[in-house]
Amino acid sequence: MELIVCIDPGHGGTASGAVNEWRCEKDDNLRLAVAVGAILSGCGVTVRFTRKADEAVSIADRKNIANNSGAVLFLSVHRNAHFDKQANGLETIYKDLSSIGFANCVHRELVGLGIFRDRGVKQMDLPVLTSLKIPACLVEVGFISNDNDNELFDKYFNQHAQAIARGVVAALDKDYRWGDDMRRYAKFDDLPDWAKPTVKKLTEPDRDGNVRLAGVGNNVLDLSEDMLRLLVINDRSGLYDQCREKYSG
Numbered sequence: 190m191e192l193i194v195c196i197d198p199g200h201g202g203t204a205s206g207a208v209n210e211w212r213c214e215k216d217d218n219l220r221l222a223v224a225v226g227a228i229l230s231g232c233g234v235t236v237r238f239t240r241k242a243d244e245a246v247s248i249a250d251r252k253n254i255a256n257n258s259g260a261v262l263f264l265s266v267h268r269n270a271h272f273d274k275q276a277n278g279l280e281t282i283y284k285d286l287s288s289i290g291f292a293n294c295v296h297r298e299l300v301g302l303g304i305f306r307d308r309g310v311k312q313m314d315l316p317v318l319t320s321l322k323i324p325a326c327l328v329e330v331g332f333i334s335n336d337n338d339n340e341l342f343d344k345y346f347n348q349h350a351q352a353i354a355r356g357v358v359a360a361l362d363k364d365y366r367w368g369d370d371m372r373r374y375a376k377f378d379d380l381p382d383w384a385k386p387t388v389k390k391l392t393e394p395d396r397d398g399n400v401r402l403a404g405v406g407n408n409v410l411d412l413s414e415d416m417l418r419l420l421v422i423n424d425r426s427g428l429y430d431q432c433r434e435k436y437s438g
Contacts, residue, residue, distance in 0.1 A: 192361055193235040195260035197317065198222035199267040199327075202245025207270030207333045214268045214333050215243065217342065221330065222266040224350035228425050229357060232418040233383050248316050256322050262291055262360060263325035264353070265317050268333040268342070277335045278306030283326045284318035290363065292326035295356030302352055304345050305331050305338065324360075328353065347427060354422050362415050374412045375399050384417040387424040 198219040200206035206214030219240070226236040237258040239251040246254075255263045269280070279299055283292035292310050300307045308329075318325045330349055331338035342349070374380050377394040392400050392410065399409040412420075423429060 191235055191259075192233075193237060193258060193260040194229060194357055194361075195237045195239065195255040195258050195263045195323075196222050196226050197239040197251050197255070197263065197265040199265055199317075201240050201243055204245055207268060209270075209333050209336070209339065212333060212339065214270070217268050217330075217333065218266045219243065221346070221350060221353075224346070225264075225266070225353045225357070228350060228354040228422055231383055231425055232354070232358060232421050233381060234357070234361070251317055252320055255325070256320075261323055262357065263318075263321055263323055264295070264357065265325070265327040266353075267327060267329050268331060269329040270332055270334040272334075274334050274336075277332050277338050278308040279331055280308035280329050281310045281326055282313045282315060282318070282329070283310065284315070284321060284324075285312070288318075288324040288326055291324040291360040294360040294363065295326060295328060295353055298352040298356040298359070299328070299330070299349065302345065302348055304341050304348070351422055351425070355419065358415070358418050358422065373414075374417070375409050380412075381417070384421055387421045387429075388412070388417070390424065390429060391420065 200215035200218060204215065206218065208214070222238065223241070226238060229236050237254065237260055239254050240246045281292045281296035281299070283289050289310070296310045299305070315327060318327060331342045333339060376398045377385070377388065377400050378398055380388055388400060392402055394400055400412065401409050
């Protein structure tokens, strides 16, 4: 079973969204949405975007894309704004009770980073979330009107892309079945191609092709599909390279 997620970078084209001097929300939204999509694609999830460039897409067209894409989840990516420049933090908005589980999965991962102030998970009848046939939520990753939030957004960009992707994967694992969600892997050659570079970085096969941690005897690893996806997400965020530099220096 192919799992499809629709990602919506908010605004675009003549709709700049919120603005802080030279900085436009539409650009931050697109950059973060594309990063999240790349991580999910690397985990074997098919991603459909409502836009892939700086172009105007109507609310109706965004919902039409989502409803006809075969997607099982819809995620809209935004930055917040307020006339009070002290307003700050992140929040996640969901459309109805069918979406609260998805919203909680994404929000929990974002808040777990401990970077932005937690403004909570909220239910709102936002136009882009209404009339959707699938669970949907919208993330507001910091206030573009707050200079400190912009610094955090830029400095920890990869971590937030990784956290959102982890939340999506967690929601998929909880509410949907992967094509072969019970399959487990012990031999390197049996791994899906998207997982091999990451597993190769972390392990070494024995003479029989069994996967084991490098330098840890003959303990063969029994890797599940969800574990493979989380390993790939961490790898694409640079986590393992950072650890290698820290402990080899």
